Amino acid sequence: MSPAVVDATNAPRRRQARSATTRLKLLEAALHEFAAHGFEATSTRAIATAAETQQPQINYHFSSKEALWRAAVDHLFERLDDVVLRQVEASPPVTDERSEFAGHVRAFVHAAAQLPELNRIMVHEATVASDRLAWIVDRHVRPRFEALTRAWRALRSKGVVADIDETVLYYSIVGAASLPYVNAPEALLLGHDTLDETFIDRHADALVAIFLGPNGTDA
Amino acid sequence: MSPAVVDATNAPRRRQARSATTRLKLLEAALHEFAAHGFEATSTRAIATAAETQQPQINYHFSSKEALWRAAVDHLFERLDDVVLRQVEASPPVTDERSEFAGHVRAFVHAAAQLPELNRIMVHEATVASDRLAWIVDRHVRPRFEALTRAWRALRSKGVVADIDETVLYYSIVGAASLPYVNAPEALLLGHDTLDETFIDRHADALVAIFLGPNGTDA
DNA sequence: GTCTATAATTAGATAGAC
DNA sequence: GTCTATCTAATTATAGAC
Numbered sequence: 330m331s332p333a334v335v336d337a338t339n340a341p342r343r344r345q346a347r348s349a350t351t352r353l354k355l356l357e358a359a360l361h362e363f364a365a366h367g368f369e370a371t372s373t374r375a376i377a378t379a380a381e382t383q384q385p386q387i388n389y390h391f392s393s394k395e396a397l398w399r400a401a402v403d404h405l406f407e408r409l410d411d412v413v414l415r416q417v418e419a420s421p422p423v424t425d426e427r428s429e430f431a432g433h434v435r436a437f438v439h440a441a442a443q444l445p446e447l448n449r450i451m452v453h454e455a456t457v458a459s460d461r462l463a464w465i466v467d468r469h470v471r472p473r474f475e476a477l478t479r480a481w482r483a484l485r486s487k488g489v490v491a492d493i494d495e496t497v498l499y500y501s502i503v504g505a506a507s508l509p510y511v512n513a514p515e516a517l518l519l520g521h522d523t524l525d526e527t528f529i530d531r532h533a534d535a536l537v538a539i540f541l542g543p544n545g546t547d548a
Numbered sequence: 549m550s551p552a553v554v555d556a557t558n559a560p561r562r563r564q565a566r567s568a569t570t571r572l573k574l575l576e577a578a579l580h581e582f583a584a585h586g587f588e589a590t591s592t593r594a595i596a597t598a599a600e601t602q603q604p605q606i607n608y609h610f611s612s613k614e615a616l617w618r619a620a621v622d623h624l625f626e627r628l629d630d631v632v633l634r635q636v637e638a639s640p641p642v643t644d645e646r647s648e649f650a651g652h653v654r655a656f657v658h659a660a661a662q663l664p665e666l667n668r669i670m671v672h673e674a675t676v677a678s679d680r681l682a683w684i685v686d687r688h689v690r691p692r693f694e695a696l697t698r699a700w701r702a703l704r705s706k707g708v709v710a711d712i713d714e715t716v717l718y719y720s721i722v723g724a725a726s727l728p729y730v731n732a733p734e735a736l737l738l739g740h741d742t743l744d745e746t747f748i749d750r751h752a753d754a755l756v757a758i759f760l761g762p763n764g765t766d767a
Numbered sequence: 768g769t770c771t772a773t774a775a776t777t778a779g780a781t782a783g784a785c
Numbered sequence: 786g787t788c789t790a791t792c793t794a795a796t797t798a799t800a801g802a803c
Contacts, residue, residue, distance in 0.1 A: 344786060344787095345786090347786075347787090348786060348787095351786080351787085364675060365675050365676035366586075366588060366675075366676060367585075367586050367588075367589055367672065368589075369585060369586075369588070369589030370586055370587075370588030370589040372777080372778065372779085373778080373779060373780090374777090374778080374779090382787085382788090383787070383788055383789080384779085384780090385779095385780075385781075385787085385788075385789090386786085386787075386788085387779090387780095388779080388780060388781075389786070389787080390786090393779085393780080394779065394780090449671075449675045451731070451734075452668075452671040452672075452675075452730060452731065453586065453671075453672065453675070454734075455730065455731035455733055455734035456583060456584050456585075456668045456671075456672070456730060456731070456733065457584035457585060457733055458733045458736075458737075462733060462734060462737065463737060466734055466737045466738065467737075470734065470738070471738060474738055491754075491757060491758070493750075493754045493757070493758075494747075494750050494754070496728075496735070496738075496740045496742075496747070497728075497747070497750050497751045497754045498754070500724070500727045500728040500731070500735070500742070500751075501724040501727075501728075501751070501754065501755065501758070502724075503727060504723035504724045504725070504726060504727030504728070504730075505719070505720035505721075505723045505724040506723070507723060507727075508719045508720075508722060508723030508726075508727075509715075509716075509719040509720075509723070511671060511674065511675060512670070512671065512674035512675070512719070514674055514675065514676055514677045514681060515670075515673075515674035515681060515685055515689065516715070516719070517677075518677075518681065518682060518685045518686075519685065519689070519690060519693055519715075521715045523715075523719070528713075528715070528716070531712075531713050531716050532716045532719075532720070535710075535712045535713070535716045535717070535720065536720065538710060538712075539710070539712075539720070539758050539759060540758065563768060563769095564768090566768075566769090567768060567769095570768080570769085591795080591796065591797085592796085592797065592798090593795090593796080593797090601769085601770095602769070602770055602771085603797085603798090604769085604770075604771090604797095604798075604799075605768085605769075605770085606797090606798095607797080607798060607799075608768070608769080609768095612797085612798080613797065613798090
């Protein structure tokens with residue numbers, strides 16, 4: 330093939346590849362900025378600069394700032410499921426429901442540390458009612474809330490865990506598991522690196538022991 | 549006294565009283581708005597409107613938006629100490645260190661529910677390093693962090709509580725105690741009113757049981 | 768001290784060249 | 786698809802009348 334023909338056939342492909350790259354870089358930059366500052370306080374210019382592109386690219390690829398936010402949140406929850414699944418699969422197989430629950434608590438602690446953006450975006454949004462909050466709760470939070478509370482109810486009715494209300498338990502576990510990573514910049518100022526692997530392991534061990542008793546991992 | 553004399557002596561006093569009222573209304577409105585939206589996303593116009601005054605009053609009374617934020621945060625931590633002290637004094641007297649710690653956990657849960665603005669402002673600020681975060685950590689967080697970790701170390705060295713790292717414990721307690729109230733609008737969408745008194749009591753009971761064992765309140 | 772008017776920046780979104 | 790230039794609206798802070 331002559332160079333002219335090669336150009337004619339490959340140039341569109343290269344453009345498509347670059348477009349996909351721009352889109353992904355915008356998503357990643359948006360996650361980081363929205364998690365750090367919240368939706369309103371994040372400027373589309375700051376996101377574009379972090380993504381090494383121009384501000385109007387946001388409207389071209391996502392039509393609006395809010396559409397970019399929703400795409401970034403969807404992307405983030407996909408990654409959460411990946412991380413949790415990988416963690417659960419990497420742990421030794423479990424025989425009973427209580428150690429299965431313990432495994433999920435451990436997995437969620439590691440995911441919260443690995444994806445601090447998730448719980449940061451949640452607390453930025455959850456402090457006031459809004460269309461964005463209603464959207465994220467309907468689409469992502471409620472199914473997870475119901476899965477966790479259902480599992481806890483099952484353990485509770487069998488009498489193998491403490492007699493604690495499921496909503497109390499949900500918020501206590503999520504709050505205890507996420508705050509060290511949501512507030513990592515604060516912890517650093519206090520002289521503690523919560524993103525250190527040994528901290529994360531101690532944290533996961535402590536939460537399993539606290540919420541499921543000293544033998545949380547065994548039968 | 550003639551009306552003219554009364555006016556001459558009382559008008560300045562009335563103006564001072566109105567000034568103090570404007571200042572206080574701005575402080576309260578600022579707390580509510582900053583807690584809901586975070587510093588950058590809160591407009592001084594919204595604060596002034598909520599305080600039923602004009603936007604330039606903020607610069608007159610506090611010189612800048614950031615100075616208002618600092619005054620509001622100082623005001624908030626004063627109220628936290630009030631609420632915690634009142635709670636601790638209202639509970640039955642304690643005989644040992646473990647039940648004293650349990651009383652403080654209970655008091656903090658009630659304070660977190662009564663002053664959701666406190667932990668909302670903390671999470672809005674703590675997700676990224678900034679001058680405001682450094683200020684609030686140095687002035688308000690560090691002394692409280694050190695008091696709690698010191699008390700836990702004492703209990704731990706006596707072997708009367710679980711063997712959990714003090715930094716892990718601090719963030720787990722604060723996270724578990726505050727999230728239901730920080731995220732109260734989210735919980736409402738899930739169908740749970742976390743600001744209901746019976747929820748708060750169940751929550752406080754659960755945290756004491758979880759972190760201090762089933763006999764947290766006894767010797 | 769309170770209030771209106773406004774100055775100086777910055778925001779999200781769009782037009783149009785390439 | 787990418788990029789520059791720009792429109793409209795909203796921001797914090799200030800000037801000055803009362």
